[in-house]
Amino acid sequence: MSLPRIAIDAMGGDEGVRVMVSGAALARRRHDRFKFLLVGDETRIKSALDSHPNMRGASEILHCDDVVAGDEKPTAALRRAKTTSMGLAINAVKTGDCGAAVSAGNTGALMAMSKLALRTMPGIDRPALAALMPSLGDNDVVMLDLGANTECDTRNLVQFAIMGAAYSRIVTGKEAPRVRLLNIGTEDIKGTDSVQEAARALRAATGLAMSFEGFVEADKINRGEVDVVVTDGFSGNIALKAIEGSARFVTDLLRNAFTSSLRSKIGFLVSRPATELLRHHLDPNNHNGGVFLGLNGVIVKSHGSANTQGVANAVAVAARLLEESLTERITADLAELGTEKLRDKGSATK
Template identity: 50%
Template sequence: MVTISLDAMGGDFGPRVVIPGAAKALERYPDIKFVIYGDETECLSALNEFPKLEASCEFVACEIAIGMDEKPSQALRRGRYKSSMWQAIDAVKAGHADAAVSAGNTGALMAMALFCLRTLANIERPALAGVWPTLKGESIVLDVGATIGADAQQLVDFSIMGAAMSRSLFELKRPSVGLLNVGVEEVKGLDEIREAGRLLREANVDTLDYTGFVEGDDIGKGTVDVVVTEGFTGNIALKTAEGTARQFAELLRSAMSRSLFAKIGYLFAKSAFNRLREKTDPRKVNGAVFLGLNGIVIKSHGGTDAEGIAAAIAVAYDMARNKLNQKIEDDLKKYHAKRVPPPANVQHESGVE
């Protein structure tokens, strides 16, 4: 059995979407056990509509639900120990659950998860990793918003963690990894990115295949299995992709309604358009993972529907079943065990490197 703690109050729609999503996930993965946290009246009313889920889950009533617009510090002060979000995370810390899932406020979830679970050894800051649809299938992109700014060593750690996630989710033996940059040439980019590239080349990590720098258009192409960047750039890339997907959907809808022939053509191609929408809708391609914590926490899109919640739960299930954190810990230990720190206070005679 894989036990998943579920924050039923998270997201734009709360139990009205989270509970049906859990019911869908249970149909697909009968070996899931849920511990559901939330408002007693709302959650039990929703659970009554799904007898199979109600019979097989444990419900814990919570006094507080974290709002989508609350500041992380405010949410932490108000919701620590008492909120559905905190208790879902704390269940992982206590060993009562293998993974936690929430569609709630990203900043609050990050703050609570970091405060409650702490980070793994050798990890200074966690990263938020998302599954990205590509022309070749799917890739992992991190960080998409957890850590703003990152030094070279943090980017290397992100690479190792992203590769471990790719191995867990896609069952790849040695995922290809690229650092997001303004060009593929080694002389381009910020110092931190170029230094991270040097460290990855020299380390020759056996759990990943570092291929060099990748550019923004390589994300959608699926050039590599794992794209690594820091949270500021990654979040802009994510929001840009989501906005572009909605823009093209609106343009397509408008074009298809301009004439009778266009409407008839749409009817013939409707199934193809539906598949395209499912492939690119960020609410459907759902389930970002906080990597680097002492426990598995999954962030679902706040505006998703029941199908999206089920998708996020599926990611949690795969991460727990394939022992993601154990892979990350083992890979980090291997890397840091053979890592040679740079010599201190090295002076260059010319003053120029």
């Protein structure tokens, strides 16, 4: 079965065209159903394609030499949505020319352009950035919001839970993912009014395709005890950066320890299989591909520093969400749930 084309913002990210094209090519070697619209400088894209013959018949190039800078303000980027590689990739989803778009560019600009072009789904007030993180359990953890919304009310958190559960069902195969709200404690009295009200609304709701299990503290996110962690974008982004920083700290600490003496180097050779497994598990490229949930279309955000493997994983995420009809699942969940009742609960706390 062929899938809708995936638009690739070939100019985004730290290394731009080379990595974005090689990542798409790697994804296609694994799944030859993938087809692409490569948006960016035509000369540079054609040069990159010379190294990937498997992409020639599966790709079309949309020339564009205007790029959204990594430090550009979203408001400034919005004014150039019709001329930049990022904006044109998103517009291809809006027009139906492509089913999804992948970009490693400026996150704020990508969110602003996507929201303006695609709009939010009926029943969703704000889109949320969700990503997968490694855990000690049998599957990765879905966490949202990771920076799209710095302040969220009860209604937003409830909607994030619904969207996160739909995403988790696709990536884990679980019919009722375990969902928890990030909090400073697990007791019912802990947390802000919005967090406590969201918990009450989720406990009282019927027909949810999830198992709501209350609160989770930040040190338990990766323990394998939860499938979906829901929070506001401010706290979520801090938690994400802390987890990524801790992972880098552990790997750097091990590297320094194993090179400190001859005995340590011998110990490294003995334990190398285990350390390689740890490195692979903690490598963000193996979990790359954040998703803007709640939009009328699939937009996937790759790490700006992602390598070929990371971009290939982001492309695979986009393809899987198309294949599993993510937006349709969220729409069905909202309809079955009776969103208006939850909206009323959220409004009562304002």
